[in-house]
Amino acid sequence: MSGPSSSFRRILPWLVILPIAALDLFIVVRNPGDLDRLLINMILALSAFVTLHAKLLSLANAGFMAIGAYASAILAIKLGLPIAVSIPLAVMICGSVALVIGMPVLKLKDVYLAICTLGFGEMVRVLIILTPNLTGGPTGANLSTGFPYDAMKQTRTWMLVVFLAFLAFLFWAIARSRIGRAFRALRENPQAASTMGIDIVAYRRMAFLMSAMIAGAAGAFYAHSVGSLDNSDFKFNRALDILSYAVLGGSGQWFGSILGGGFLTALPILLREVLGASVGFLKNFAQLPNIINGLALLLVVIFLPGGLASVFGPGRKRARPASGAAGHDLAAPEKPAAVAAGEPLLVLDGVSRHFGGLQALDNVAFRMQEGMILGLIGPNGAGKTTLINLVSGLFPPSSGRIVWLGKAIQDRPAHRIARAGIARTYQNIQLFRDMTVLENVIVGRHTHIRTNLATTLLRLPREHREERSAREDALALLERLGLAALTDEHAGNLSYGDQRRVEIARALAMHPRLLLLDEPAAGMNEIETQKLGAFILELKQHGYTLLIVEHHMDLIMKICDQIVVLNFGKKIAEGTPAQVSRDEQVLEAYLGRD
Amino acid sequence: MAALLEVKALEVRYGSIEAVCGLSFDVAEGQIVTIIGANGAGKSSTLLALSGLVRPSGGSIRFQGADITGHRTDRIVRSGLVQVPEGRAILNPLTVEENLELGAWIRKDRKAIRATQEKVYGIFPRLAGRRGQLAGSLSGGEQQMLAIGRALMAEPKLLLLDEPSMGLAPLLVKTIFDTIVAITQVGTTVLLVEQNARQALRISDRAIVLSHGRILREGPSAELLADPVVIEAFLGKSE
Numbered sequence: 001m002s003g004p005s006s007s008f009r010r011i012l013p014w015l016v017i018l019p020i021a022a023l024d025l026f027i028v029v030r031n032p033g034d035l036d037r038l039l040i041n042m043i044l045a046l047s048a049f050v051t052l053h054a055k056l057l058s059l060a061n062a063g064f065m066a067i068g069a070y071a072s073a074i075l076a077i078k079l080g081l082p083i084a085v086s087i088p089l090a091v092m093i094c095g096s097v098a099l100v101i102g103m104p105v106l107k108l109k110d111v112y113l114a115i116c117t118l119g120f121g122e123m124v125r126v127l128i129i130l131t132p133n134l135t136g137g138p139t140g141a142n143l144s145t146g147f148p149y150d151a152m153k154q155t156r157t158w159m160l161v162v163f164l165a166f167l168a169f170l171f172w173a174i175a176r177s178r179i180g181r182a183f184r185a186l187r188e189n190p191q192a193a194s195t196m197g198i199d200i201v202a203y204r205r206m207a208f209l210m211s212a213m214i215a216g217a218a219g220a221f222y223a224h225s226v227g228s229l230d231n232s233d234f235k236f237n238r239a240l241d242i243l244s245y246a247v248l249g250g251s252g253q254w255f256g257s258i259l260g261g262g263f264l265t266a267l268p269i270l271l272r273e274v275l276g277a278s279v280g281f282l283k284n285f286a287q288l289p290n291i292i293n294g295l296a297l298l299l300v301v302i303f304l305p306g307g308l309a310s311v312f313g314p315g316r317k318r319a320r321p322a323s324g325a326a327g328h329d330l331a332a333p334e335k336p337a338a339v340a341a342g343e344p345l346l347v348l349d350g351v352s353r354h355f356g357g358l359q360a361l362d363n364v365a366f367r368m369q370e371g372m373i374l375g376l377i378g379p380n381g382a383g384k385t386t387l388i389n390l391v392s393g394l395f396p397p398s399s400g401r402i403v404w405l406g407k408a409i410q411d412r413p414a415h416r417i418a419r420a421g422i423a424r425t426y427q428n429i430q431l432f433r434d435m436t437v438l439e440n441v442i443v444g445r446h447t448h449i450r451t452n453l454a455t456t457l458l459r460l461p462r463e464h465r466e467e468r469s470a471r472e473d474a475l476a477l478l479e480r481l482g483l484a485a486l487t488d489e490h491a492g493n494l495s496y497g498d499q500r501r502v503e504i505a506r507a508l509a510m511h512p513r514l515l516l517l518d519e520p521a522a523g524m525n526e527i528e529t530q531k532l533g534a535f536i537l538e539l540k541q542h543g544y545t546l547l548i549v550e551h552h553m554d555l556i557m558k559i560c561d562q563i564v565v566l567n568f569g570k571k572i573a574e575g576t577p578a579q580v581s582r583d584e585q586v587l588e589a590y591l592g593r594d
Numbered sequence: 595m596a597a598l599l600e601v602k603a604l605e606v607r608y609g610s611i612e613a614v615c616g617l618s619f620d621v622a623e624g625q626i627v628t629i630i631g632a633n634g635a636g637k638s639s640t641l642l643a644l645s646g647l648v649r650p651s652g653g654s655i656r657f658q659g660a661d662i663t664g665h666r667t668d669r670i671v672r673s674g675l676v677q678v679p680e681g682r683a684i685l686n687p688l689t690v691e692e693n694l695e696l697g698a699w700i701r702k703d704r705k706a707i708r709a710t711q712e713k714v715y716g717i718f719p720r721l722a723g724r725r726g727q728l729a730g731s732l733s734g735g736e737q738q739m740l741a742i743g744r745a746l747m748a749e750p751k752l753l754l755l756d757e758p759s760m761g762l763a764p765l766l767v768k769t770i771f772d773t774i775v776a777i778t779q780v781g782t783t784v785l786l787v788e789q790n791a792r793q794a795l796r797i798s799d800r801a802i803v804l805s806h807g808r809i810l811r812e813g814p815s816a817e818l819l820a821d822p823v824v825i826e827a828f829l830g831k832s833e
Binding site: 035211358378379380381382427430489490493494495496497498519522524525527528551569590591592 | 608609610611613632633634635638679680681693731732733734735740760761762763764765768777789790791792805814828829
């Protein structure tokens with residue numbers, strides 16, 4: 001980066017923060033009710049951030065806000081509970097509802113999810129209108145429907161400040177933990193994340209649940225801050241407003257949403273207070289604040305695609321070289337259960353797979369012993385990658401069995417197969433492109449780090465220890481693969497061959513018992529291929545078992561113990577490199593004759 | 595004869611990575627020029643800069659005498675410089691024929707387009723048999739043929755090929771290299787990036803060896819094939 005642009009980058013964040021802070025201060029002075037609204041909108045912004053960050057386009061926040069608001073109001077007024085009880089109960093009700101509707105709804109993607117969640121919000125509102133005895137119905141929860149203002153209005157500003165501070169701590173802690181890393185990984189490449197052992201369905205559910213609970217809390221605080229409720233407070237434009245806070249802030253970093261919520265709330269208030277009062281003709285333009293907000297959103301989306309948060313840069317620590325990483329020995333694979341002598345590690349038994357009318361694999365069978373290198377070769381389109389996809393659980397076989405350590409695994413999802421000790425790389429590289437090289441490799445350690453939400457929040461020393469060891473492990477692997485100089489680069493910026501090496505490092509970080517390499521030498525020249533061959537042999541010496549798909553025949557012939565040849569989905573030959581290279585059918589279909 | 599392509603002091607950066615640092619070379623009409631080099635040497639970045647897919651951070655590119663530095667890709671394609679991207683980038687949900695037709699997007703004359711299409715099917719008879727098939731259902735080698743065929747549909751003066759042999763079975767690698775020679779015989783100049791250095795040097799007229807974004811060696815391919823530095827770094831001792 002050149003000098004002037006980098007100093008500009010240092011100033012830029014303050015150009016955003018200072019005006020927002022100034023606006024906020026101004027509001028504090030003018031009207032405490034507006035301050036409550038500001039804080040509540042910041043909380044709502046965080047609720048939208050959670051789902052957006054997990055790549056879920058959910059518009060359910062307004063619905064959950066309504067549930068939280070009415071639940072807490074009813075519990076507090078009709079049952080006479082103190083808000084210290086009614087608000088947490090309302091949050092739990094929101095959580096339960098989210099769990100139930102999340103199950104069907106989260107199967108949807110993108111715009112379908114958006115429409116469905118929007119429908120949910122409207123359904124909540126209709127239910128509120130249809131139950132007047134409980135909620136006050138269409139006239140709202142106010143004095144006339146038995147919700148006295150004084151009893152309702154219990155929230156004090158300091159409570160909101162404390163709650164927002166708690167959320168900020170929560171997000172800060174999660175963002176730097178393995179949970180945050182898993183979210184970033186699944187947001188960038190769900191398929192790769194699942195083959196790293198990350199249960200992407202569970203993470204999506206968790207995001208939806210967190211988002212619902214935060215929106216519910218915001219709603220409960222809202223009810224007790226305003227002192228009366230009206231179902232029209234929770235119309236779909238509220239859902240869109242909440243989403244726009246998070247979009248303005250950027251889906252990458254949580255604090256952006258707080259800024260976004262603050263900005264979009266403060267600006268119209270400011271316009272109303274200052275301009276509306278002093279300049280007479282503006283009184284006729286009641287929509288002006290909305291127009292200005294829309295304009296601000298448009299400008300940010302066009303000029304700061306990463307949202308307000310992006311002016312702060314990625315905000316990551318630079319990796320220090322691992323102390324003594326040079327010459328670090330390769331870690332051995334993890335082998336929780338021993339294989340009985342002579343028993344195979346992996347067995348494929350009559351495995352077939354078709355895609356529509358195309359028979360990609362046809363009744364393929366072979367077995368792998370622990371510690372061997374098996375080469376899988378065949379013409380393009382022979383079904384080699386399909387076979388790797390089946391073993392790693394990306395999709396199940398149409399028929400046949402895949403047996404791992406004596407257990408049938410063909411119907412298990414990818415993350416469970418990864419956890420059982422099978423790691424893979426991809427023919428068409430599947431890195432987390434916007435994460436650094438080091439982070440990519442640390443994601444490979446995901447299942448080995450045992451932190452959960454509790455240890456993250458309590459900041460137990462164990463977590464720090466585990467993170468550090470994962471980091472050192474990753475740095476050592478990168479060093480071994482000759483990538484030490486690139487640890488802090490975004491993976492997407494690397495050359496093709498280097499990206500392949502990062503994928504291998506990421507898979508090895510799982511300490512897998514079986515490593516599936518899909519064309520690891522593609523994009524490498526002969527010297528690099530030879531180095532890769534030496535490295536693979538070294539892995540074998542350390543006790544790894546490998547299945548390799550590759551077209552570099554020098555490499556395959558040199559390192560493989562056994563070779564399986566596929567053609568049109570069928571196994572046409574199997575044997576040692578010497579046997580296979582003499583096989584008539586193989587020469588015909590694949591190697592060619594000179 | 596003035597060179598078809600003149601590159602002067604070309605620089606490409608990604609964030610803090612300097613991929614290409616001050617590269618200068620020429621490509622003469624009718625030749626096959628190959629760029630070889632280790633991973634991260636800047637080969638693909640050079641091609642991407644030439645075709646406008648990344649913006650050069652410095653230097654100039656002249657094509658047929660006109661400055662095209664920093665022009666948009668579509669404009670560069672219209673001027674006759676077309677790239678076959680690494681990783682093929684064919685359009686899976688379209689048929690083979692539709693993919694080819696898209697390659698001729700910049701051309702108007704339907705009759706001439708038909709003629710080019712028949713020429714492409716002549717070079718790749720396997721594609722002819724699969725006109726109506728979805729591109730996504732082709733095997734890797736056929737997809738590579740389609741990617742090259744699609745680029746030829748624009749009737750380029752200069753074709754950039756980024757690792758056309760990558761991921762192909764040994765039998766197909768030979769076919770692809772034969773095809774590249776066939777392409778130049780119909781009047782297209784080729785700038786080729788390859789990891790399969792031996793084959794690339796055999797079929798090319800001139801070669802450039804890149805290392806860390808700079809030129810390490812440059813000259814007639816036959817000479818480089820015998821150059822000890824090139825043998826040491828890229829060819830190995832086999833054969």
